[in-house]
Amino acid sequence: MTEQALSDGGDRITCLLTPDTGREVVAPPVVKLQVWLWLGMALAIVALLGVLLGLLYQQAQRQARSDVSNLSLVLEARLSSSFRDTHAALHGIATGQSLEKLQDIFRQVDVGAHGVITLRRTESPQVVLRVPKVDNHMASYPPDAIDRRLSEGIQEGTLISRSRVDGVKRLYGFKKVGEFPLVLVIGLAAEDYLLSWKYTVIASSAVCSVLYLLIIGLTLRLQANRIRRQQILDELRDSAFHDELTGLPNRRYLLERVNQAINQCGRGQRLTLLYFDVDNFKTINDSLGHVAGDTILQRLAQRLAAVKPLVDTVARLSGDEFLVLVDDDDRVRLAQRVEHILQVMQQPLEQAGYTLSISASVGIAVHPAHGHDFGSLLKAADTALTQAKRNGRNTWVFYEAAMGERELRFLYVQTELRQAFEQNELQVFYQPQIDLGTGTVIGAEALLRWSHPGLGSIAPGEFVPVAESSGLILPISRWLLSKVCHQAVAWQTAGFGELSVAMNCSAVQFRQGDLVNEVRRSLHESGLKPHLLELELTESILIEDSEGVLETIQGLKALGVRMSIDDFGTGYSSMAYLKRLAVDKLKIDQSFVRGMLSNPQDAAIVQAVITLGHSFDMKVIAEGVESFDLLDALVVRGCDEAQGYYYAKAVSPSDFAVYMEDRIASSFAAEQWV
Incomplete structure (x- = not known):
């Protein structure tokens, strides 16, 4: 227990820093005022x-x-x-x-x-x-x-x-x-x-005693008021500097502590900020309830406070985020400490009849290399934390300057994406999908494209995650859904036949959106037949919330919409889940397709997916077909459909119309020649 002097309202208050949570407690006086007053009276x-x-x-x-x-x-x-x-x-x-x-x-x-x-x-x-x-x-x-x-x-x-x-x-x-x-x-x-x-003596003594008692009473009353005032000030300070739920110091307390430590760095003080974020806490909170979630946070706070011999200060930032201040800057020792803390956090935790193992991701920022004040250190640690999550969670990452550049680009892309969407700068390109049995175009996959005036062409792999994190994915997805439905109807009007159109669905649409009603509305407004709309899901959506996904898929199937699993083989779909979902199509990821001629394992995976899909009465489509040899290998293995550069790259609606006209003309010429 360490002693620390604080200043509050001009009074010097001696505080004790408790080892469990860092909470400051005002030390009581050694001799009570009442004893001195009664002794003084005597x-x-x-x-x-x-x-x-x-x-x-x-x-x-x-x-x-x-x-x-x-x-x-x-x-x-x-x-x-x-x-x-x-x-x-x-x-x-x-x-x-x-x-x-x-x-x-x-x-x-x-x-x-x-x-x-x-x-x-x-x-x-x-x-x-x-x-x-x-x-x-x-x-x-x-x-x-x-x-x-x-x-x-x-x-x-x-x-x-x-x-x-x-x-x-x-x-x-x-x-x-x-x-x-x-x-x-x-x-x-x-x-x-x-x-x-x-x-005279008795009367004088009595009068003086009464007066002295009045003085004692008044003094005690004033002292009681002062003590109460001090208690109120202490409570206000405690609530201002400590988290109500966990009792740990809060961000404001840590700000003062970091500034104090930075001022001491010139005298040999070393400083590192660890930013902890509990992995998948939202899922735990939604599944077990907020009361259980609060209890879990309290117990995690106790575990973090228990490792204080290894760290200087433990604080709760907000939600499931904790900050730890360490008086060290050696990377090897820091890594050992973080590993120990993660092991402590992962110890089995009984809650609501479940045994939980809680993991966390950690971002690490060191003073002064990564920041000269609390704000810059926190920003650097937050950036490193984001990278730790991208690396698969339950790990730690030291901040690097390149991360800051990526975060700046992320923020810039986010701002520009919102503006691009509002100004209708996003485009929809379409890549033809071919029936390998007949060689005819049966549909197209809709793909978002964004050409920025300063950054140039930005890949969907970059701006789609930005849209998901910023909430833009919902309005963009609604716009895309309406766009592709109307485009499919336009193709029919142009005489291209009933071409199906496929589009990707985001996990955010399943968690926050009203996908079934949005699809129903777009089908109704465009007049597109439901079976011509195909929605592609990723395997990550399937394992995130099985009951919720199943309910949404069942609602979409009831509309007559077809469903497919995109990039099949890269996730964790189970056989039982495939059976329950009853999707219509599996799409083989292009990484397996491109390597099937040179890598026997890729070829085996492609064959396994085709066999699995057919066993569940599903169509199988391969993406990334770029050569005749790949096409031939897929046909031999019984693949149903394909798309890729061998046929055509993704093109604008007008170029797609030209492509279809050329295909129709070639087909007509072939028929005339025969």
Whole structure:
């Protein structure tokens, strides 16, 4: 688990990058805020009590000084008015002449239940008068702190000391009584002056506690709001940077990660982008349902995330496409890693009662050779991925510059093809088909031709796949179907007889189009008899979706249209499927026909197809017949029909009409000669 700092809204957030999906999780604080707040409250209350006690002590000091000062003045005035000198005063007090009066004065001073007032001599530790009175209060006691202060010349002050009479600890205020050799001492017990303030202390503590609780509550509320806000921001960031279905990082996250890695490349960072696309996922999704498809994607994401020790980042781009970032650029090691990942993905997967083996195609782009930013790397990897699919899927391909050129041409052809179709620049050429038994023309195959003003003649093998991938194949096929039906009727009108016309059907028409209704409409609009229209299917269409193809073929057969399998022998048709389809004709691929004179295997394949077709009561036609020797070999083997340069190449409708007129004229001349 690695730590990464992110910035969001000005706050620095520490995130942890989990090893399973790369999802970032905000790290919780080590100590909760509530603990600090409650601890702070306790410390604040203790501090408050300390402050209050200090204030009480200061107040008690002031009271003691004030009381002893006032009482000292009263005592000095009384003694001065009663006695002529200090010695007479001491004698009078000692003999009890004024003792009762002084006690009355002392009792008027409130010193609390445990406070005392004493009158002591300055020259000896002898108590002259004490209120409250105790036994032997006139006795002498050892010197105490007050005596030591007096001996130091300090005539008034406050201090805390323990009484030498009753042992109680008090706050004492003392002052010398004028010129008399007497010192007046007032002692306040702590429990008395604290008792007088206890309600103030309690009330103050309660008010402060309530205020502090309010502050704590407000702080916690604000903190809760901040945490909730941060959680919302984290959730928004998580949804913005992660895929909802799989939990993997998404394209936006990977964009930031790639840019970060590219910036580090100058410090030795290496970078490769792997573009994974699950093979035939649409078929799986359509067969098992979207819920099962989502589950499969989630499990594939888990498998990809599990290989993170081999890669840096795994992300889901969209649909069944995943991107993997690798911190390496060595082709050998990259190939080994990709092979390992593909093996992990292909491990059996149980879903909806089926055991599936999922494969993928991979395009590989390396920085900086194939791109200097995320966009160019992704484009290069996508181009390589397309080539991997063309190579048969379940494989990987490194990007090459030539691929980019092919993709650019593909895009250019796609744009130009759309314009050519809209401007009616596409042409239909026709190649005659001959009955080998009679030597007569029985029909023609319609072939699309496109002559581009800049690129020249573009072969159907190039622009038809472009049309299929762009969706143009559907409108082009509808236009072609209408064109050939009307052309066949025109040949009849011209006196060429009932010539059949054959045209290729695209797999897209079976998957997305409404072929049966389109054929019905074209037959009706042109007036062509259904049996004169022949639709050619490839073997790849037959194995793609057998039930759907069978239903469409049955609908076409119900119209009376004839069906044939084009390029038979190059695909994977099964005998059982041929029986179910009940097509009318098999067409032998020209690669076998051209090699049959020099390659015994090609000759054997041609013979096998002819025998197979006849066993299913089908006609067999051979294409690519370019010489008399090939024609003779086909006739010997029992082939029914043929087409090729030996008879004629594909020509325009007007040239085809000339060809037919020449054939008719030659036939008529031969009949006249006979």
